[in-house]
Amino acid sequence: MDQRPVAVYAALDDDLGPGIATLEAAGFRVVVAGSDEPSDLAAAAPEAVALLVGYGRVDDAVLRALPALRVISLMSQGHDNVDLAACTRADVQVAHLPPVATEEVAVHAWALSLALVRQLPFYGRATAATWLDRPRFAPRRLSDLTVGVVGTGRIAERYAALARGHVGSLLSWSRSGRSLPGTASLADLHDLAATSDVVSLHLPLSGETHHLVDDAFLAAMKPGSWLVNVGRGGLVDSAALARALDSGHLAGAALDVLDEEPPSPGHPLAGRDDVLLTPHVGWFSAESERGYAVEQAANVVAWLRTGAVTHPVS
Template sequence: MALEDGVPRPVVVITDTEELDPAPGIRLLADAGWEVRVAGSRDPEAIGAVAHDADALIVGYARVDADLLDRVPKVRMLATMSAGYDMVDIAEAERRGLWVANLPGGATEDVAVHALAQALALTRRLPQADAVVRSGGWSGELREVPRRASELTLGLVGMGRIARTLARLAAPLFGGIAAHDPRATDWPEGVERLDLDTLVERADVLSLHIPSTPQTKGLVDAGLLSRMRPGSVLVNVSRGDLVDPVALLAALDGGHLAGAALDVFPVEPPAADDRLRSHPRLLLSPHSAFLSDASLRAYVTEPARNVIAWWATGRPHTPVVDPTSRNASRTTSRTASRTQGVLA
């Protein structure tokens, strides 16, 4: 805790901001009486040097594990600048009795719209049409006829906030929507509930909406891809390691899949010579599904509000780890079990 004119002020450190402008969040925190520092790094040594006396961390992509937490012994609150919190060692945070809060709805609409745009672009064969015109050709050179969305089934793996929003937006366009998520309780009307194998076999567009965990990494492998309908397409706006890139490229090369849209990759950015960058049946975006003017504000202001609320009331707005609960891992255990259920 820092002092200003003899008055103690809590200290919060923003680890790394990448493309985000932290100024709106800094203003909120400063107005609430916080001293704000920006480490501007993912390196634990650099963060520790800035945050040695910090009460809270606002975390971008920096890995928060035992090594970093040993360097910031006063920290009691971790607020992520994202809905995902896989950069935080949750078990270690629970062991130390730390609060962890995430940003569950900051870009829900943006990611859902991005997934829908990718799905429609693939079914309408827009990347191929664009390439034909740019090369001097016209409609006679189109090798594949676009498909009518109202005759297709959109399949969703996962039924969280983003998938539910996507289902609502896509309902007037697709002939049917089906999903798999055996743990989900908030199930939207009009979405057929299927086991994973049946969903994979019936979907014309398969869109992924699950986190990366030991149970879901590599979920979309050669076996799953072989069970997808011939001519179907895959959309991934979730996590890059859900999909085996070698198996995906093989399915595209063999023509079993008509295309795939990737916003996320196993390694980001992919290497210059990575075939994912150049395959003609891939529609790519640079991990930007979350991006909008509104989401950029939310990603810096909502973590700040979580920190301010925690200091003022003893509880952040959107906790995922609550050390005051009799079962501190209650929230995270529920999340983990639901994720594991995706494979059931």
């Protein structure tokens, strides 16, 4: 009988090969369930001590389905999909990733910002029949613009560094009051919204930040400005953003994350000409894909060898 500890993968669409190799080399038997459903996880690996998960919900139902579970390893830095209180009650450690894709996400956010400022989504649709068409909001001169950065973590700092020297001015805001190098720190979030031509969101999702961008925030934004979100979809009230776009108050938005992924056909931000959507790929590169898989597995290996994960969720 195989006595190796069992690690089970939930629904993950990425290349699991490097992670599986890391786990097997450490002595695990690896099962790929390919599902976030508790019943599927229980059927695939009822004896699993480790669960490797992407964005699937981890709650009491999952913990009951895997009674031997002792460690959960996420494939992101965010952990809003995990019921941490339930895991604490069940004596299950939760690990997240170190900053594997800081550069990728910051570059993605900056690329989205430039695409909005230069109205690339509009011009990218131009054909011979519409060659001379012009967008409702003309492209802007980058050096005349003010960019507001919401959040002051590693990705926000890298984004600000990319923008520095190219834009007219840089503003920042954080809940902690920390300022970003080379930016003017504002104490009031709505003041940042009111004075920025581009607002870029770089915050984790929590009870405090859920729907941070609501009707009031959007009303405070400058007419003809743009919103960029590479943080978490729940930071933005999608219905409120759709209303701000419908009214013509905002020039557009670029989003790598949504409150519903993938968006349903009736999602208020799907299929709009004034919204540039990318499918949660800001983190993605050849280097980061391997790094994510290996680091996720490494947390589980550390638990097996030492009894504690390397990057615990605090």
